[in-house]
Amino acid sequence: MIIAVDLLKPFSYEFFRNGLIIATLAGALCGLIGVFVVLRGMSYIGHGLSHAVFGGAALAAVLNLNYFIGAGFWGLASGLMIGRVSRKRIIGADAAIGVITTASFAMGLALQARFGQAKRSIDAVLFGNVLGVFTSDILAVAGVGILSAVVIVGLYRKLLFATFDPEVAGVSGVSVPAMEAVLMVLLSATILVTVRVIGVLLISALLVLPAVTARLMTNSFGRMLWLSPVLGAIFGGVGMYISWYADVPSGAVIILAGTLVFIAAYSAVGVRRRAQLAGINHH
Amino acid sequence: MTCEHMSCSYGGAPVIEGVDLTIRQGEFVGIVGPSGSGKTTLLRAMLGSVKPVHGSVTRQAGLRLAYVPQVETVDWNFPVTVGEVVGMSRPQRLMRPKSARSELTLIEDVLERLGLGGLVQRHIRELSGGQQQRVFLARALIQKPDMLILDEPTAGVDVRTRHEVLHVLADLNESPPHGDGIAIVLTTHDLNGLASHLPRLVCFNRTVVADGSPAEVLQPYFLERTYGAPMEVLQHGGMPIVLEQGGDELRNRLNRGTAS
Ligand SMILES: Nc1ncnc2c1ncn2[C@@H]1O[C@H](COP(=O)(O)OP(=O)(O)O)[C@@H](O)[C@H]1O
Ligand SMILES: [Mg+2]
Numbered sequence: 001m002i003i004a005v006d007l008l009k010p011f012s013y014e015f016f017r018n019g020l021i022i023a024t025l026a027g028a029l030c031g032l033i034g035v036f037v038v039l040r041g042m043s044y045i046g047h048g049l050s051h052a053v054f055g056g057a058a059l060a061a062v063l064n065l066n067y068f069i070g071a072g073f074w075g076l077a078s079g080l081m082i083g084r085v086s087r088k089r090i091i092g093a094d095a096a097i098g099v100i101t102t103a104s105f106a107m108g109l110a111l112q113a114r115f116g117q118a119k120r121s122i123d124a125v126l127f128g129n130v131l132g133v134f135t136s137d138i139l140a141v142a143g144v145g146i147l148s149a150v151v152i153v154g155l156y157r158k159l160l161f162a163t164f165d166p167e168v169a170g171v172s173g174v175s176v177p178a179m180e181a182v183l184m185v186l187l188s189a190t191i192l193v194t195v196r197v198i199g200v201l202l203i204s205a206l207l208v209l210p211a212v213t214a215r216l217m218t219n220s221f222g223r224m225l226w227l228s229p230v231l232g233a234i235f236g237g238v239g240m241y242i243s244w245y246a247d248v249p250s251g252a253v254i255i256l257a258g259t260l261v262f263i264a265a266y267s268a269v270g271v272r273r274r275a276q277l278a279g280i281n282h283h
Numbered sequence: 284m285t286c287e288h289m290s291c292s293y294g295g296a297p298v299i300e301g302v303d304l305t306i307r308q309g310e311f312v313g314i315v316g317p318s319g320s321g322k323t324t325l326l327r328a329m330l331g332s333v334k335p336v337h338g339s340v341t342r343q344a345g346l347r348l349a350y351v352p353q354v355e356t357v358d359w360n361f362p363v364t365v366g367e368v369v370g371m372s373r374p375q376r377l378m379r380p381k382s383a384r385s386e387l388t389l390i391e392d393v394l395e396r397l398g399l400g401g402l403v404q405r406h407i408r409e410l411s412g413g414q415q416q417r418v419f420l421a422r423a424l425i426q427k428p429d430m431l432i433l434d435e436p437t438a439g440v441d442v443r444t445r446h447e448v449l450h451v452l453a454d455l456n457e458s459p460p461h462g463d464g465i466a467i468v469l470t471t472h473d474l475n476g477l478a479s480h481l482p483r484l485v486c487f488n489r490t491v492v493a494d495g496s497p498a499e500v501l502q503p504y505f506l507e508r509t510y511g512a513p514m515e516v517l518q519h520g521g522m523p524i525v526l527e528q529g530g531d532e533l534r535n536r537l538n539r540g541t542a543s
Contacts, residue, residue, distance in 0.1 A: 039362070154375075155375075156375060157371050157373065157375045158375070160363070160367065161371040161372065164358070164368075164371065165352070165357070165371075167327075167332060167352065167356075168352055168372075169371075170332050171330040171331060171332050172349070172372050172426065215362055218362060219363075219364065219408075220363070220364045220367065221362050221364075221367050
């Protein structure tokens with residue numbers, strides 16, 4: 001009885017309940033968008049955007065601006081700049097992302113060192129802070145989550161076609177650039193609203209882990225699209241809960257929990273493939 | 284569909300130049316040429332995914348085109364099932380259970396017709412080469428095209444599969460009521476196994492070298508201009524058979540190699 005009461009104890013704190021809700025929602029959202037991040041090879045863009053957002057968040061904190069306005073504007077500007085520089089083809093897209101987003105990140109660090117009083121909220125963006133969330137953060141994650149789900153379900157076939165086979169999609173009447181833009185906007189919005197929960201340094205992992213784990217569990221795009229957010233939500237919720245007891249930053253525990261599940265799925269698939277191969281060899 | 288004095292490039296020097304070609308309703312046309320000669324680029328220009336830098340492509344208003352890419356360009360590790368590949372080219376209706384069911388029936392019918400019944404849930408990698416080719420053919424056919432454009436549909440498949448693919452295409456090309464009367468344009472490397480069976484052939488190397496029936500086109504003069512190597516043509520039961528010249532010399536050299 002005492003143990004049962006103890007396991008439920010964190011739920012009696014409102015900040016824990018809020019943290020649990022937002023970690024679960026953020027995990028589901030990153031899992032959903034992560035399907036496209038993984039299948040389109042956008043993980044470096046995600047990594048870069050989260051660093052750009054850090055610079056914007058630092059600037060917003062120093063100037064006393066609202067986080068979503070400051071970081072959102074900055075993230076959007078960096079995204080557009082990356083697009084422009086890499087389209088010119090003088091330097092590669094990866095180098096463009098590296099230069100622009102690292103500069104933004106460095107500016108964030110400089111601002112943090114120079115204006116100490118803004119340190120707290122900058123730290124929150126760097127490492128994530130699930131326990132300091134406001135209702136507005138929950139609403140923002142839920143809003144972007146609903147928007148993403150509606151857009152992805154509504155454009156399901158076009159997004160799949162443009163991702164799997166862009167050339168044929170283009171001649172079959174699907175606007176591939178439009179689909180790319182839609183995914184870019186959803187990815188930026190996702191990073192903007194979840195980065196304060198997970199942290200700049202870990203967000204690209206949460207964009208990748210649920211999706212690659214789901215990929216190991218299914219060969220169907222449709223199934224991957226719901227399995228990945230479910231896994232993300234589980235990683236987020238369970239990681240958050242464990243972090244309460246482990247007294248370790250929640251972002252780190254969420255990623256570690258996801259990594260464990262990924263390793264388990266990877267090993268299970270390895271065993272199954274080996275069994276299949278053995279079966280083939282016997283025939 | 285008509286290409287007039289058409290040239291295309293990928294930013295640099297033109298890859299194909301001064302192409303004049305007309306494809307009429309219900310035709311079955313093979314395009315042959317060495318690799319790198321611009322066959323895929325010509326198909327892309329017909330489809331409109333590459334715009335001509337000179338000249339023009341004109342398509343009849345309302346002409347529905349469907350494209351079957353070369354299977355080598357497909358990402359076989361992508362998580363997608365046979366049913367999902369065929370369905371992706373369909374317009375999306377709102378998700379009502381009834382329309383979802385009729386949609387599935389439509390997909391299953393096309394697969395059944397191409398001999399792929401019961402494979403809807405399979406991952407695309409878990410199929411034979413001929414089945415993989417037909418999945419992408421199914422995705423094109425479900426769009427009910429007037430003209431089907433295929434890039435190397437028989438590259439890297441065995442003799443039996445090549446036969447299967449050709450028979451399916453012949454059925455689609457045959458005029459109604461027996462077939463669908465779909466115009467077909469394909470590229471191929473295979474002069475004897477495929478090209479010589481088609482009603483119309485185009486020898487292509489950066490531009491149209493020859494255009495006509497196999498008997499007219501498969502001639503040493505045109506083949507040498509297309510492939511840049513001398514070739515011999517024999518007649519067998521009224522069909523031209525293309526032989527590479529210099530085969531004897533090559534055989535002798537190789538045999539000398541194993542003898543010493
Ligand atoms: N996307 C591309 N970008 C730049 N060059 C290309 C591209 N695709 C093909 N090429 C070049 O165009 C030429 C013709 O290629 P292609 O049309 O694929 O020939 P084929 O299909 O006959 O082998 C080749 O020299 C090739 O290198
Ligand atoms: Mg080609």
